[in-house]
Amino acid sequence: MNRRELIKLLGGTALATSLSSGQLLALGRDTHRQAARWRGAGFFDHHQMHTVAAAGERILPATDTPGAMAAECHRFTERIVADHYDARRQRRFVEGLVNLDQRSAARFQRLFVQLPAQQQDAILAEVESDAYQAGSNGADSFWRDLKYLTLYGYYTSEIGIEQELRTDFYPGRFDGAAPLGDPSQ
Amino acid sequence: MNRREQWDAIVVGSGISGGWAARELSQKGLRVLVLEAGRPIDPARDYLMNAPAYEFDYRYLGDQRHLSERQPIQRKCYACDEGATQFFVDDVDNPYTTPDGRPFDWIRGRQVGGKSIMWGRQCYRMSDLDFEANKRDGHGTDWPIRYKDIAPWYDYVESYAGISGERLGLPQLPDGPFLAPMPLTASEQWFREGLTRAFGDERVMTIGRVAVLSEVHNGRPACHYCGACHRGCSTGSYFNSVQTTLKDALATGRTTIRPFSVVHSLIWNEQQGKVTGVRVIDAQSLAGLEFEARIVFVCASTLESTRILLNSRSRSHPEGLGGNSGVLGRYLMDHTMQHGARGVVPGFENLRTVGNRPNGIYLARFRNVKDQHPDFLRGYGYQGGGYRSVEGWGRGAAMRGFGANLKESLRTMEYGPWRMSLGAFGECLPHPDNRVTINPDKVDRWGVPVLHIDMQWRENELAMMRDAQAAAAEMLEAAGCTNVETYDNKTPPGLTIHEMGTARMGRDRKESVLNRWNQVWDAPNVFVTDGASMASSGCQNPSVTYMALTARAADHAVRLLNRKEL
Numbered sequence: 001m002n003r004r005e006l007i008k009l010l011g012g013t014a015l016a017t018s019l020s021s022g023q024l025l026a027l028g029r030d031t032h033r034q035a036a037r038w039r040g041a042g043f044f045d046h047h048q049m050h051t052v053a054a055a056g057e058r059i060l061p062a063t064d065t066p067g068a069m070a071a072e073c074h075r076f077t078e079r080i081v082a083d084h085y086d087a088r089r090q091r092r093f094v095e096g097l098v099n100l101d102q103r104s105a106a107r108f109q110r111l112f113v114q115l116p117a118q119q120q121d122a123i124l125a126e127v128e129s130d131a132y133q134a135g136s137n138g139a140d141s142f143w144r145d146l147k148y149l150t151l152y153g154y155y156t157s158e159i160g161i162e163q164e165l166r167t168d169f170y171p172g173r174f175d176g177a178a179p180l181g182d183p184s185q
Numbered sequence: 186m187n188r189r190e191q192w193d194a195i196v197v198g199s200g201i202s203g204g205w206a207a208r209e210l211s212q213k214g215l216r217v218l219v220l221e222a223g224r225p226i227d228p229a230r231d232y233l234m235n236a237p238a239y240e241f242d243y244r245y246l247g248d249q250r251h252l253s254e255r256q257p258i259q260r261k262c263y264a265c266d267e268g269a270t271q272f273f274v275d276d277v278d279n280p281y282t283t284p285d286g287r288p289f290d291w292i293r294g295r296q297v298g299g300k301s302i303m304w305g306r307q308c309y310r311m312s313d314l315d316f317e318a319n320k321r322d323g324h325g326t327d328w329p330i331r332y333k334d335i336a337p338w339y340d341y342v343e344s345y346a347g348i349s350g351e352r353l354g355l356p357q358l359p360d361g362p363f364l365a366p367m368p369l370t371a372s373e374q375w376f377r378e379g380l381t382r383a384f385g386d387e388r389v390m391t392i393g394r395v396a397v398l399s400e401v402h403n404g405r406p407a408c409h410y411c412g413a414c415h416r417g418c419s420t421g422s423y424f425n426s427v428q429t430t431l432k433d434a435l436a437t438g439r440t441t442i443r444p445f446s447v448v449h450s451l452i453w454n455e456q457q458g459k460v461t462g463v464r465v466i467d468a469q470s471l472a473g474l475e476f477e478a479r480i481v482f483v484c485a486s487t488l489e490s491t492r493i494l495l496n497s498r499s500r501s502h503p504e505g506l507g508g509n510s511g512v513l514g515r516y517l518m519d520h521t522m523q524h525g526a527r528g529v530v531p532g533f534e535n536l537r538t539v540g541n542r543p544n545g546i547y548l549a550r551f552r553n554v555k556d557q558h559p560d561f562l563r564g565y566g567y568q569g570g571g572y573r574s575v576e577g578w579g580r581g582a583a584m585r586g587f588g589a590n591l592k593e594s595l596r597t598m599e600y601g602p603w604r605m606s607l608g609a610f611g612e613c614l615p616h617p618d619n620r621v622t623i624n625p626d627k628v629d630r631w632g633v634p635v636l637h638i639d640m641q642w643r644e645n646e647l648a649m650m651r652d653a654q655a656a657a658a659e660m661l662e663a664a665g666c667t668n669v670e671t672y673d674n675k676t677p678p679g680l681t682i683h684e685m686g687t688a689r690m691g692r693d694r695k696e697s698v699l700n701r702w703n704q705v706w707d708a709p710n711v712f713v714t715d716g717a718s719m720a721s722s723g724c725q726n727p728s729v730t731y732m733a734l735t736a737r738a739a740d741h742a743v744r745l746l747n748r749k750e751l
Binding site for chain 2: 056057059060063067076079080082083121122128132137138139144145147148151152153155156158159161165167169170171172173174175176177178179180181
């Protein structure tokens with residue numbers, strides 16, 4: 001990633017103009033190094049993929065079970081955005097990712113992926129709050145798309161199904177009136 | 186150059202009906218060729234059951250682009266999900282036409298096993314209330330058979346297939362040799378008790394009668410309740426021709442299944458005055474082939490069978506084989522569906538369901554059984570069920586917040602109230618203008634002229650649908666449900682996938698295509714035994730009737746062959 005790309009990525013925010021060229025270079029090198037890890041099917045570029053993965057991990061973090069990043073939710077998200085979304089919704093999603101960086105730059109002078117978890121949470125909380133303020137309970141928004149795809153990708157992944165939910169696919173019986181609290185059920 | 190092969194019997198199609206024809210004919214000693222338009226199926230490779238979502242690219246959301254481009258009609262079927270979409274035809278390769286403003290959703294499966302892989306598995310016998318219906322009210326032509334003619338064949342096919350259900354002794358819904366019934370849920374049991382309190386013996390609800398094994402049967406294991414039968418079952422615990430009838434047919438050593446064999450038409454030999462074989466287009470090479478046989482069983486599914494007959498034009502049969510009757514292609518029927526009522530069931534907060542039951546409830550027909558309803562003829566039954574609404578992780582996207590707390594909270598299910606729903610399946614009167622014809626301007630990918638399907642729900646069906654919604658609401662309320670609401674999805678014909686008729690049986694060769702043994706009047710060595718042969722539709726899910734008609738016709742065919750009468 002060169003300086004021009006980085007500035008474009010940051011969307012001409014205050015950050016882009018306030019950083020020295022040395023800082024920008026360091027930022028770019030770091031981003032570039034990360035890039036190889038975030039190679040997807042080709043709809044997202046490496047930085048977008050990394051951003052989706054980082055945001056997903058804050059939505060469903062690793063706890064006593066692995067989180068969204070380990071479950072590769074970003075790959076599922078990319079597939080659905082690329083193949084199921086119409087052009088308008090795709091654009092909104094990509095702009096939403098740019099906006100994460102713009103907010104991160106404005107508040108913390110870094111790209112979203114470079115922020116510590118706590119600051120990433122602060123940015124996402126801001127995005128969520130704005131989505132809800134825009135109406136429709138946040139339903140028609142970049143935030144809802146990101147969150148829905150992260151959840152869907154996680155709970156349908158091998159990690160989500162087998163470690164988090166421990167779904168039993170082949171129960172071997174049907175009981176139409178089983179006690180609710182019985183853990184052996 | 187055409188290649189010619191000589192067989193005792195050719196069976197066109199390998200689904201519910203074709204499987205039975207192949208099994209019965211080969212077990213009785215005939216050398217049988219089964220022609221299947223689609224690909225071969227290997228259950229070990231192709232049956233996916235309840236495969237976890239991560240095995241699929243779109244995690245059961247489906248490949249929407251493919252669906253909208255290649256399967257815009259098939260995708261309307263609930264079973265055409267990401268684990269079963271490969272069992273439904275490509276709508277671009279398999280076109281048909283309908284008049285403007287009169288849609289017909291034609292759902293098809295082209296593979297060994299046909300639609301028996303993803304069918305709904307509900308099995309209800311027809312009774313004399315149905316077999317006498319046309320004669321009684323004058324719609325359609327009188328069935329040439331009565332319940333006593335088919336009853337032993339229902340026994341025969343049900344004993345083999347394995348139908349779980351409850352014996353009720355209802356004359357309008359005859360019992361069979363059922364396997365143990367599957368359990369009702371808490372709200373279904375509650376509704377059943379309330380229904381009996383309010384309506385006595387007049388309205389009866391029972392667990393669905395379903396071709397899924399509730400116990401080990403004929404060497405096939407019992408259901409494991411994963412709930413995804415339509416994707417194919419690795420243990421063979423529901424009836425599908427691949428794991429039952431076709432397997433038996435192959436075991437005789439006298440049956441050959443030829444996949445990728447698109448039947449174009451039947452060959453009428455003018456000199457001999459009979460059908461001598463079938464014309465086939467190899468689906469892969471597009472080569473034209475001919476196969477000869479002493480008898481032909483046409484079991485290609487209702488409308489494909491009639492399409493083959495219509496495309497079998499000759500000097501003696503300018504309107505297609507069976508066309509001299511004037512009724513070939515007419516009297517198309519389907520059941521009305523997706524209208525009824527639902528409500529909330531109070532109580533049972535400490536209970537839930539465990540497992541995925543591949544079955545629901547059935548509420549037997551009660552209209553026009555004893556008294557005549559003023560608004561419509563015939564009747565309807567209900568299918569449905571009672572479940573507790575439950576929300577898992579799916580609720581998370583609409584909740585505010587994210588992070589470890591969200592993840593933790595989504596580990597527990599959120600249980601809502603129990604519910605009960607009733608969806609009617611209504612009988613369709615046979616009407617001459619509900620019909621299919623060959624569209625002379627269009628062919629499918631293999632060059633076979635396609636169907637033009639002209640069908641609509643008419644006055645009687647619409648009146649019945651209104652009554653079915655009101656009656657469902659009345660019963661739910663009588664049982665004590667709250668928040669009762671009626672619904673009508675305005676589903677066009679076709680989507681119920683109970684299409685029937687268009688080559689009906691009858692007593693008079695001028696009024697029907699087939700005689701009482703499913704033989705084409707004008708070509709007695711040709712048998713049509715699938716849904717095309719139906720003279721009326723009843724309101725019962727029809728597949729088990731096709732099974733019985735096919736086994737009965739095969740038995741008769743072999744008897745005629747042995748007596749040298751064919």
